[in-house]
Amino acid sequence: MFIEVSNLKKSYTTGEIRTEVLKGVSMRLNKGEIGVILGPSGSGKSTLMNIIGGIDHGDSGKVIVEGVEITNLNADKLTDYRRGDIGFVFQFYNLVPNLTVGENIEVVSNISKSPLNIDEVLVAVGISDKKHRFPRELSGGEQQRVAIARAIVKNPKLLLCDEPTGALDYQTSRSILQLLEQVNKKYGTSILMITHNTAIAAMANRVFRLRSGEIVEDSINQMIIPAERIEW
Template sequence: MSAYVEFKNVKKTYKTGEIEVHALNDVNFEINKGEFCVIVGASGAGKTTILNILGGMDTLTEGSVFLDGTEISALSKKKLTAYRRYDVGFVFQFNNLVQNLTALENVELASQICREPLDAAKILEQVGLAERTKNFPAQLSGGEQQRVAIARALAKNPKLLLCDEPTGALDYATGKQVLQLLQDTCRKNGMTVLVITHNQALTPMADRIITVSSGTISSVRMNDNIVDIADIEW
């Protein structure tokens, strides 16, 4: 069985005038379908570049990247747009909700652009917001807004859920609720979830832990002793 996500000898170089910045150098790793993977590393280590390449928002300089047997790194611009639209759900540190749409309308927005969307109201119920569907973002707490953002990503029925510091703008207790939701989504729906964080304390919640430092993978390890979010302290 080949891996669901695969990075092979990935290199990313940015050029600014005469200066070359090596954001990634010889990055290799695999993630299996249905895994909860945490990519951890200091700020500037290259985590977000990995996520942006996997999400089809950035291109690589050398190497190849696969998702579910498709070589994303070889896709045309048009096909990359379709890939971002249909195959990947994104959750960022800031939820980027449309302020003049209700929670339900925000989730429906995502389902309008994809092939086999899930029911928006049902997804909001799953993330614990059945009573808040008619509320606007300004009427929701930070954690509720982030749950709407996760619901919006899930409504696309994506192959992969990519989360970049999803609790970065939240307080401790709310952050825990959001991480619990992501862990539950992975377990109950068999969703492949990838979370990027600088917080080493979050690694026990993952099946697979990938550590990035200075643009390269310093370790990949499987976690045999998965800890529930409720039991993690930081």
């Protein structure tokens, strides 16, 4: 089992009010699989993903990624894990505005142990002609391709995507989903993707549905549909 989350709990206290955001979440994903997390706003999707990615902490429970219990790592080891093993893709790209496309990717490749070749990654995401442009000179879909290039250049074991198509129009969303599927096939990268769009679940190996901090559906997709054929 590549990712194993067991009985993960997290709550926030604001003033006198304590909110349980994750109420004992358990889930697993195999290596090389695509998992989709569905669920309404506020159900705990990003919190769960951020804990798996080592950018947030749970209160109790375990997260084991490839045999390593990340919930036990000290701050230094957790940073190594996040830097070495995890690629993040967010809804609003989070590119550095005053760096070119190539430089945005280079920043990550420079601190990676075994980075992929930048030009190869640019070809893989279909923007090899935009290497010297700045983010503001690109469309939203192109910026998301840069963000994906930046996430995969470190050759991560796991790509965590939080609403990667949330800010994109229909056709661009479909092309980004196809790109994620290609990355999964080409590099064997496991992908965990949050989305509000239930249609997207069709391309996943496993589908998890969260409601109010609990997993209410955990299913294996028996009939995976290639992203290219998904419509909504």
